[in-house]
Amino acid sequence: MLCSICKEKPATVHLAQIVGEKMQKLDLCDDCAKAKGVNDTAGFSLADLMLGLGAAQEIEQAAGGVELKCSRCGFTQADFKKSGRLGCPECYKTFSEGLSSLLKTMHKGTRHVGKGPEKLRAATQNADRMRVLQKKLEKAIESENFEEAAHLRDEIRQLTERTTAPRNLTR
Numbered sequence: 001m002l003c004s005i006c007k008e009k010p011a012t013v014h015l016a017q018i019v020g021e022k023m024q025k026l027d028l029c030d031d032c033a034k035a036k037g038v039n040d041t042a043g044f045s046l047a048d049l050m051l052g053l054g055a056a057q058e059i060e061q062a063a064g065g066v067e068l069k070c071s072r073c074g075f076t077q078a079d080f081k082k083s084g085r086l087g088c089p090e091c092y093k094t095f096s097e098g099l100s101s102l103l104k105t106m107h108k109g110t111r112h113v114g115k116g117p118e119k120l121r122a123a124t125q126n127a128d129r130m131r132v133l134q135k136k137l138e139k140a141i142e143s144e145n146f147e148e149a150a151h152l153r154d155e156i157r158q159l160t161e162r163t164t165a166p167r168n169l170t171r
Helices: 032-034 048-051 055-062 077-083 087-095 096-106 118-144 146-164
Strands: 014-021 021-028
Touching: 087 096, 096 146, 118 146
Parallel strands: none
Antiparallel strands: 014 021
């Protein structure tokens, strides 16, 4: 692939930018890249580009300067810095301190919830809420806090009625 600017030398630097719904690609040779101000392309790790500059350093700082290594797959901080990926599920536990702050800045939270149908998500939330209310009700009864137990019973009843109420199925 030739350089997009000079069209003479092979492209060694590949840049992509998404504007609106279109992706613009730019392939540059070393000379044109330097002329355009793209210096030291090897100085950026994929992790830094994906997660923001300093991402790999943040994991290193969270480790207190000690080189962490996953006990399951042997993945290290240096491996993460090179690839921007972790090696196995155990890596998330090994590098958890540094990753939690990164994930908070990238996403809404640190717990993966994924995507799914709205009805399924609502049903799961209702089931979780029901479990919490049931446990609170049991504790209120054990501690003989009957006012709280009555309130929780009513809340459970309302939640049950909402989830089992017939829905209008017209489209």
